[in-house]
Amino acid sequence: MASHLEPNRCNLIPLSLTSLCACQCRPSPKTLIFVRPSAMRNLRLKSNGSVGLVPSGRDRRCGFRTPGGGVFTAVASTNPDRLDEEEVTEEALESGHQSVDMEKLVLERQQGGSQLKKRVIFGLLIGICVGGVVLAGGWVFTVAVATAVFIGAREYFRLVRSQGIAMGMTPPPRYVSRVCSLICALMPIFTLYFGHMGVSVTLSAFVVAIALILQRGNPRFAQLSSAIFGLFYCGYLPCFWVKLRCALAVPALNTNIGTRWPVFLGGQAHWTVGLVATLISFSSIIAADTFAYLGGKTFGRTPLTNISPKKTLEGAFAGLSGCIAITLLLSKIFCWPASLVSASAFGVLNFVGSLFGDLIESMIKRDAGVKDSGSLIPGHGGLLDRVDSYVFTGALAYAYVKTMLPLFGV
Structure with a gap:
């Protein structure tokens, strides 16, 4: 039975490479490949005699041979919907930060107003x-x-x-x-x-x-x-x-x-x-x-x-x-x-x-x-x-x- 590994939380993938990549990229031995977590969401590692990364959905494949003869196939999703989601997510985060800042500013103004109100009320009572x-x-x-x-x-x-x-x-x-x-x-x-x-x-x-x-x-x-x-x-x-x-x-x-x-x-x-x-x-x-x-x-x-x-x-x-x-x-x-x-x-x-x-x-x-x-x-x-x-x-x-x-x- 095949075993699956979904590296959704990985930020760093170390690979020891001794051969050239099957695609156009040419990594050197002991190459470190940095991957954003958002780009790893559709990657799965499948092992059934030959080792490979099997994608889900529309993708691009990049394979590497290992010394034992196995092949790692790195898959990067090119699903436009997924990319749009990531862009929207970043925009949402930025707008979320701006809304949080605005909420903090409004809260500080409200607190300042309530503090001034307290000062006036208690000041009048003390004066009387x-x-x-x-x-x-x-x-x-x-x-x-x-x-x-x-x-x-x-x-x-x-x-x-x-x-x-x-x-x-x-x-x-x-x-x-x-x-x-x-x-x-x-x-x-x-x-x-x-x-x-x-x-x-x-x-x-x-x-x-x-x-x-x-x-x-x-x-x-x-x-x-x-x-x-x-x-x-x-x-x-x-x-x-x-x-x-x-x-x-x-x-x-x-x-x-x-x-x-x-x-x-x-x-x-x-x-x-x-x-x-x-x-x-x-x-x-x-x-x-x-x-x-x-x-x-x-x-x-x-x-x-x-x-x-x-x-x-x-x-x-x-x-x-x-x-x-x-x-x-x-x-x-x-x-x-x-x-x-x-x-x-x-x-x-x-x-x-x-x-x-x-x-x-x-x-x-x-x-x-x-x-x-x-x-x-x-x-x-x-x-x-x-x-x-x-x-x-x-x-x-x-x-x-x-x-x-x-x-x-x-």
């Missing part, structure tokens, strides 16, 4: 909640700041312990990171209760230094520096928002909104300089981020810095313009600050604080090798990604209102 917390002030505002500080500190120490940063330095132990996060959360409460932060920050730094020195193993300076910076960045700086909102309790007498504010909500005395300054500062930061994003998307051409490649000079200029415009608008509504120059300077200061706060957090994430500090807020990443523009701005705004505005006669 933050506005209510700022208006409430007192313990409500302080507890909200303390909660945000604790979450931000946990994200910061996770970044410090990430592989990208840990490869170049020794991160602090986990228990030290947790203690620092708890201390950062207590700092705003101490600020509201005591009115100052010097003693609490000094005591906290001393406790963290002792804990690192007494740990087992070999303490490293990198552990101390990253932990102390965490206390400063995540704990000390946000406390200035508590000082700005709650400590500046002087009534904003020129603010007309205070005269119409309900008595059961505090009346006109509720509208203090601290409340007005905090509302203007928060609004100007939001305007700076929004205008910078839109301006960079529309006109962005010149990179601002290597730390954050997506930021551009055009976007920064748009953010600065939007920040100053919103500050001037709100200063007219609240009648504070009184002069145009002082309001413009306040807007510039808020923009500088928000920009460099964002860049510093981007630098930390770049070294950590991550895109976002977390995934707490859909469409925005971690909490630290959302509040990085506020970290330094609170201290700058408080120093401006407390020290610089009296120079303008406010």
Whole structure:
């Protein structure tokens, strides 16, 4: 009985030839014949005393003699239908690749649209909640700041312990990171209760230094520096928002909104300089981020810095313009600050604080090798990604209102 072999999956056929081909081709000994799988679909190897390749359908034959006297007959199909099928298949593959690329492009655009939709929805919800917390002030505002500080500190120490940063330095132990996060959360409460932060920050730094020195193993300076910076960045700086909102309790007498504010909500005395300054500062930061994003998307051409490649000079200029415009608008509504120059300077200061706060957090994430500090807020990443523009701005705004505005006669 004849045995059949269908080499449909063969890409390479080695033949040891000692004689000339029966057709016009003249292969040399030990010739390697490369065959596409599509050209081998109609070949069968038949052995019944004499060895040969027997085709099916319309074909061309090419025979070779072997040393033992057998004959190999190579058959290549010339069926035009088969060739047409192969051509159609290649065209279909090309069109298939193009359709896959188009589907990927459409999918990416849909994902980008849904991501932008999430950002807008959650951004509005966060803005409404933050506005209510700022208006409430007192313990409500302080507890909200303390909660945000604790979450931000946990994200910061996770970044410090990430592989990208840990490869170049020794991160602090986990228990030290947790203690620092708890201390950062207590700092705003101490600020509201005591009115100052010097003693609490000094005591906290001393406790963290002792804990690192007494740990087992070999303490490293990198552990101390990253932990102390965490206390400063995540704990000390946000406390200035508590000082700005709650400590500046002087009534904003020129603010007309205070005269119409309900008595059961505090009346006109509720509208203090601290409340007005905090509302203007928060609004100007939001305007700076929004205008910078839109301006960079529309006109962005010149990179601002290597730390954050997506930021551009055009976007920064748009953010600065939007920040100053919103500050001037709100200063007219609240009648504070009184002069145009002082309001413009306040807007510039808020923009500088928000920009460099964002860049510093981007630098930390770049070294950590991550895109976002977390995934707490859909469409925005971690909490630290959302509040990085506020970290330094609170201290700058408080120093401006407390020290610089009296120079303008406010």
